[in-house]
Amino acid sequence: MAAVWILLGKTRFPAELIESSKDHGVRTASVPFDISADFIPDLLREQDERLRQTSAAEPPEAPEFADIIHRSRVMARLIQRARRVAIRNVPVLIEGESGTGKEMFARAIHRASTRRERPFVAVNCGAIPGELIESELFGHEKGAFTDAKQPRKGYFEAADGGTLFLDELGELPGPAQVKLLRAVQEGEVVRLGATRPFKVDVRIVAATHRTLTEEIAAGRFREDLFYRLAVAVLKIPPLRERTGDLGGLVDHLLDQVNREAAAEPGYREKRLSAGARNLLVAHMWPGNVRELLNTLRRAAIWSDSAAISSEDVREALLPVAAVVRQDLLAKPLGGGFNLPELLKDVARSYLQRAMDEAHGNKTRAAELVGLPSYQTLSNWLAKYEVQG
Ligand SMILES: Nc1ncnc2c1ncn2[C@@H]1O[C@H](COP(=O)(O)OP(=O)(O)OP(=O)(O)O)[C@@H](O)[C@H]1O
Numbered sequence: 049m050a051a052v053w054i055l056l057g058k059t060r061f062p063a064e065l066i067e068s069s070k071d072h073g074v075r076t077a078s079v080p081f082d083i084s085a086d087f088i089p090d091l092l093r094e095q096d097e098r099l100r101q102t103s104a105a106e107p108p109e110a111p112e113f114a115d116i117i118h119r120s121r122v123m124a125r126l127i128q129r130a131r132r133v134a135i136r137n138v139p140v141l142i143e144g145e146s147g148t149g150k151e152m153f154a155r156a157i158h159r160a161s162t163r164r165e166r167p168f169v170a171v172n173c174g175a176i177p178g179e180l181i182e183s184e185l186f187g188h189e190k191g192a193f194t195d196a197k198q199p200r201k202g203y204f205e206a207a208d209g210g211t212l213f214l215d216e217l218g219e220l221p222g223p224a225q226v227k228l229l230r231a232v233q234e235g236e237v238v239r240l241g242a243t244r245p246f247k248v249d250v251r252i253v254a255a256t257h258r259t260l261t262e263e264i265a266a267g268r269f270r271e272d273l274f275y276r277l278a279v280a281v282l283k284i285p286p287l288r289e290r291t292g293d294l295g296g297l298v299d300h301l302l303d304q305v306n307r308e309a310a311a312e313p314g315y316r317e318k319r320l321s322a323g324a325r326n327l328l329v330a331h332m333w334p335g336n337v338r339e340l341l342n343t344l345r346r347a348a349i350w351s352d353s354a355a356i357s358s359e360d361v362r363e364a365l366l367p368v369a370a371v372v373r374q375d376l377l378a379k380p381l382g383g384g385f386n387l388p389e390l391l392k393d394v395a396r397s398y399l400q401r402a403m404d405e406a407h408g409n410k411t412r413a414a415e416l417v418g419l420p421s422y423q424t425l426s427n428w429l430a431k432y433e434v435q436g
């Protein structure tokens with residue numbers, strides 16, 4: 049009966065659940081999952097039983113999550129849920145803005161799972177050209193298409209026994225979504241050009257910076273696939289909502305920047321001046337932890353003494369933050385308003401963000417900002433003085 053209440057309260061009829069016992073009296077019951085409403089009955093029964101057995105027990109210590117730096121309560125709760133989910137063999141969907149730590153969570157979940165000795169295969173669904181996706185995911189036989197000179201394993205086969213991390217799942221085109229659904233449903237894949245399917249045992253952890261329910265409403269994402277993959281959903285909050293996390297992250301990431309650069313000739317270990325630290329902690333970080341890390345990297349390069357000054361930080365901060373927080377279309381005219389300057393700021397900030405998000409891959413960055421080629425992007429980077 050308890051399990052039924054948990055399932056109802058977590059799905060169709062969201063409710064606070066209360067438990068009572070002689071020992072503890074009446075108290076709110078905490079259930080460590082978000083459960084999608086519509087997944088199939090078999091899975092439901094299995095989950096149901098596992099949930100009942102484990103919802104009261106603390107998950108085992110999981111050092112795999114120790115490198116996720118946090119102090120905020122929202123993150124502590126999220127990590128606790130991720131630890132509980134990790135040890136169960138269910139698909140996980142991680143939602144969060146760009147740079148919030150989605151991949152970090154996915155890797156920690158794999159390391160804390162019983163599949164830890166098996167492969168973790170990461171695939172960025174947004175980075176594979178549409179016509180190659182199926183062969184990349186499911187593999188192909190020799191001669192399946194013109195360039196298929198050799199048979200090739202797909203990512204599913206490569207991840208057999210382990211975890212397949214489908215990053216940017218929301219970018220997967222419709223036809224590939226159909227094939228993915230089949231693979232997940234049947235637990236088997238068919239290489240392109242092959243006739244026979246074969247079994248694979250893969251746990252899928254997917255991530256997206258989009259809200260998939262909105263993508264479903266807009267007709268861009270299949271609802272059936274969503275319910276298959278969103279069995280356990282982890283929503284990573286943006287950095288601006290994690291009160292208390294920034295200080296620890298700044299220290300940790302500056303250590304990382306110092307370690308990365310330690311071998312470079314003439315590098316002096318950097319620390320932050322008090323002013324620089326204040327600026328960093330007051331910033332909104334629209335690009336989240338990744339933006340913080342990259343800002344520290346830039347500031348460390350640009351500061352010529354051992355202490356990073358507030359001026360270094362100001363220069364290293366992306367203009368995007370200042371621009372997006374004001375309404376771009378509602379600025380008062382006159383009094384210093386300068387349209388070319390504003391357009392330049394916008395271009396610069398998006399270019400910088402695209403380069404950060406594409407990890408310096410210019411072809412991908414060009415796609416992200418809708419430019420036709422990496423050559424065009426290079427021209428823009430030069431024109432707007434953004435580092436390539
Ligand atoms: N809580 C954290 N503690 C320490 N490092 C973190 C934390 N969150 C993120 N990072 C670091 O920030 C960077 C971005 O994290 P990650 O790649 O996991 O984010 P993401 O959500 O996948 O980003 P993107 O959307 O850009 O792909 C990584 O270098 C990661 O190690």
Ligand SMILES: [Mg+2]
Pocket residue numbers: 150151215
């Ligand atoms: Mg990522």
